[in-house]
Amino acid sequence: MPVASDIADIGSDAPPDAAALPVNEVFYSLQGEGTLAGTPSVFVRISGCNLRCWFCDSYHTSWEPTGAWLSIDEIVDEVASFEAAEHVVLTGGEPMMYEESVGLLDELAEQGYHTTVETNGTIYRDAQIDLASISPKLTSSTPTAERDPKGEGEWAERHEQRRIDVDALADLVDAYESQLKFVVTGVDDMPEIEDVVEQVRAAAETTVSNDEVLLMPEGMTREALDARRNAVAELAMEYGYRYTPRLHVDLWNDAPGT
Numbered sequence: 277m278p279v280a281s282d283i284a285d286i287g288s289d290a291p292p293d294a295a296a297l298p299v300n301e302v303f304y305s306l307q308g309e310g311t312l313a314g315t316p317s318v319f320v321r322i323s324g325c326n327l328r329c330w331f332c333d334s335y336h337t338s339w340e341p342t343g344a345w346l347s348i349d350e351i352v353d354e355v356a357s358f359e360a361a362e363h364v365v366l367t368g369g370e371p372m373m374y375e376e377s378v379g380l381l382d383e384l385a386e387q388g389y390h391t392t393v394e395t396n397g398t399i400y401r402d403a404q405i406d407l408a409s410i411s412p413k414l415t416s417s418t419p420t421a422e423r424d425p426k427g428e429g430e431w432a433e434r435h436e437q438r439r440i441d442v443d444a445l446a447d448l449v450d451a452y453e454s455q456l457k458f459v460v461t462g463v464d465d466m467p468e469i470e471d472v473v474e475q476v477r478a479a480a481e482t483t484v485s486n487d488e489v490l491l492m493p494e495g496m497t498r499e500a501l502d503a504r505r506n507a508v509a510e511l512a513m514e515y516g517y518r519y520t521p522r523l524h525v526d527l528w529n530d531a532p533g534t
């Protein structure tokens with residue numbers, strides 16, 4: 277189980293005896309990001325995170341985690357209630373913090389679902405993952421005092437220490453079909469993206485091609501994306517990386533459960 281302080285606010289309920297995960301929400305939508313954008317998918321959002329990006333669009337899994345402990349069977353039943361879905365996206369928070377995510381992925385694979393895991397890439401686990409959607413976090417994600425959505429920068433140092441683990445990134449890339457999906461706030465992020473990609477290439481046994489490196493504009497709302505998406509699209513062309521939209525934000529803005 278994770279470090280207790282990372283999920284301390286989920287509630288006073290102790291996790292049940294059966295294998296269980298703290299679930300923030302389960303919903304049916306279109307995959308909005310990455311190479312599978314547009315694919316109907318059930319999203320299972322786990323609560324609790326080992327990082328604190330200032331821009332986190334899932335505030336109630338990281339900064340103020342909420343959710344309920346559900347057994348793996350309960351989660352799988354909820355997923356199955358969306359009968360048209362063939363894809364499941366396990367996200368968070370940080371789903372790879374929990375050993376129980378491996379059991380959930382086993383069960384989903386057993387039931388024939390395609391599984392994507394959205395992860396910050398700081399923790400490797402051996403699991404039934406069809407697509408590892410890895411989003412390494414850059415300096416520009418660090419919650420400095422000026423950008424902290426909750427406090428006064430208390431998380432900045434821990435976030436900075438934890439946000440990149442090249443060995444974990446290389447293990448993920450070697451084990452799974454994967455994409456490296458960087459949140460881009462502006463041109464200043466590009467040297468660091470190139471550096472992280474080079475470090476992963478050097479540490480991994482498999483090749484990481486440029487079309488597995490994705491640039492995604494930072495922005496939780498249509499308005500924020502309107503201000504940034506064209507600049508990021510042009511950076512993708514300039515550097516030869518792939519651009520990914522945030523289709524769900526274009527379609528539904530910041531509505532809950534999308």
Ligand SMILES: C[S@@+](CC[C@H](N)C(=O)[O-])C[C@H]1O[C@@H](n2cnc3c(N)ncnc32)[C@H](O)[C@@H]1O
Nearest residue numbers: 331332333334368369370394395396411494495
């Ligand atoms: C909420 S995170 C959960 C999974 C994992 N913790 C991670 O960061 O990859 C899901 C995805 O949303 C991205 N994301 C979070 N906040 C964002 C924002 N304000 N703008 C763009 N992407 C964002 C993350 O980088 C990640 O790719």
Ligand SMILES: Nc1nc2[nH]cc(C(=O)O)c2c(=O)[nH]1
Nearest residue numbers: 305306307308367394524534
């Ligand atoms: N539609 C939709 N697509 C997504 N792809 C990754 C998401 C996430 O929060 O991990 C996400 C999300 O929250 N909604």
Ligand code: SF4
Nearest residue numbers: 325328329332338369
């Ligand atoms: S790693 Fe993911 S869930 Fe955690 S704070 Fe950053 S964007 Fe949010």
Ligand SMILES: [Mg+2]
Nearest residue numbers: 333334367534
């Ligand atoms: Mg999201």
